[in-house]
Amino acid sequence: MSDPLPAILNRLDTGQAAALERLFELLRIPSISTDPSYAGPCDDAAEWLVAELRSIGFEASKRETPGRPMVVAHGGEGQRHMLFYGHYDVQPVDPLGLWDGDPFEPVVIRTPTGQAIRARGASDDKGQLMTFLEACRAWRAETGSLPCRITVLFEGEEESGSPSLVPFLRAHADELRADLALICDTGLFDDRVPAIIRSLRGLLGEEITIEGPDRDLHSGLYGGMARNPIRVLTRILGNLHDDRGRVRIPGFYDGVDDLDEATAAAWGELGFSEEEFLGTVGLSSAAGEDDRTGLEQLWSRPTAEINGILGGYTGEGFKTVLPAKASAKVSFRLVGGQDPVRLRENFRDWVLSQVPKDCRVYFADHGASKAARMDTSAPAFEGVRQALSDEWGEEAAFVGFGGSIPIAGHFQQELGMQSVLTGFAKDGDQIHSPNEKYDLDSFHKGARSWARVLARLGS
Structure with a gap:
């Protein structure tokens, strides 16, 4: 059987306009989790994602919690099982007067580095999670299936402390536990170098x-x-x-602990x-x-x-x-x-x-x-590193991350899973701030990256 990846990547290239419109639909939903008055829009965002997942062949459902709902979906076959995590909730938009337009009416703008999508949630995390869905869509459309078993978990309270998350993981551990978790809520190093997170504060x-x-x-x-x-x-x-x-x-x-010599040397070579x-x-x-x-x-x-x-x-x-x-x-x-x-x-x-x-x-x-540290010596991490390097034309780097993404630690503690954290945001995306943006290049190459990653992990 011939390698389907070139055709999948071509499909992503030719389908950019439709993919962007799908992202715009999700960005128009003001799913602010920390404000109770936006409970309805959070529910709408969850429903939108359920419908979108079903449209590409997943069995998807909205799961109620004491707070905002979770979205869980299952698709694909095979021995290898991946869990993909993202969050559909967003930060408040205050101060509104500092935005150059309606935070929930996405537009494409020009920036010093190219074109970008301006909207609340464009980078954190709607644009990021949609890169994965677009990769899955292309795989399904081109081959009729996914390269491995995939479970999707989308949370609606990440920006408000995730109060429902750990109880949900414990209650559904057998359903959610997989060989590896994939988390797309991070960014590139130096705007062009893909990065895989080895440690989180x-x-x-x-x-x-x-x-x-x-x-x-x-x-x-x-x-x-x-x-x-x-x-x-x-x-x-x-x-x-x-x-x-x-x-x-x-x-x-x-x-x-002090930084080990090998890691210190690797970080020194990044030219920061x-x-x-x-x-x-x-x-x-x-x-x-x-x-x-x-x-x-x-x-x-x-x-x-x-x-x-x-x-x-x-x-x-x-x-x-x-x-x-x-x-x-x-x-x-x-x-x-x-x-x-x-x-x-x-x-x-x-x-x-x-x-x-x-x-x-x-x-x-x-x-x-607690802080979390990933075992990047596992073979899956090298496969992801090679896939990212192939797409971006730069050697992917194992890096630390100054922010806190508690879900990686929760997956370790509650489900016994390692997590691959890789994303395509840039330092200038102004997440949590007015005029949040996500580069079109990040959105498109992010989807291509996930298509390559799934090819590596599925094989």
Whole structure:
């Protein structure tokens, strides 16, 4: 039997216009999971995906959860079984005034690197998941089948903490467990080099509220004598790091390993420039641990970051007030064997030790997930690397990833599966920000990439 891959790739080339219109249909659905008022559109997105999967031969269904529904589909035959994961929910669009158009009316725009799709979810993650569906569509249309057994799992709460995910995995473990998971929620390295993720940082979210007086106070009458919660809070937050960029919380670095020499050497060959990377966002010098390279700071070192502070009067003009309370949101990116449960306890104890008399402190947690590391020595990873290299004309790289994609860890812990994480987003896609975009090149070559990957894994 002749190799079907050339015909499949040609079908993807000639079907670009139709594929783009299908993606536009999905992008027009405002599936914002974190806002309860968008529960209906989230349901619509799930229904749309069920219909789309059925149209290319999958047995697909929408599965209800306490939150937004899951979409599960099964197709193909054979001994090899792959699970593909993506998410159909998107981030809120605020601030709306910074968008150049309707976030949910996708358009093709020109950028310095070529044409791109502008819409919320274009890159994270609707455009990415549709690259896989288009590859499956081409395989089915050209050969009448898929190259292996494929299970699809699309989540609707990834952007709001995935509260329903682990219970769903546990309840449906036998149905979902496969030889390998495929996750398309990452990006290229340096915009042209395909990347496979070898490690992911975990994530811990904490919210601190400091309360002082029983009401807001006039700073002329009470200033200097009364305890100011903003002053207390900012002093604590200012103590998070020392002058060398290290985190001061006791036990913070427990479970953090140094980078092995082979990986350090491989990353050194990637030609990463801290100045160029930071220059794209108006910065010039790395601000993390001063004895670590830029890629180490991004991929293999833990972080503590202040994501938001609220307190006092923040409206137009000026108001001389001592606030009754102040709050901050703090996140930690975790690596190696760091234990998020222990770290949460250590952080809270560390904060409490610095709270003075006449102040009370309250904490709220915002999720916790461990770091994950993939065994890239497994043969399937080499097959994916070769497939990506063939498509992009650049040697695919095994890289770290500074973000947190908890699903990979959940697949390891709940289903005993390794995950191949590869995606086609670019650093300038502005995910989670106004004017999110996804390059047409990423969308088209992404679909071709998955077609090649399925050919490798299916054989």
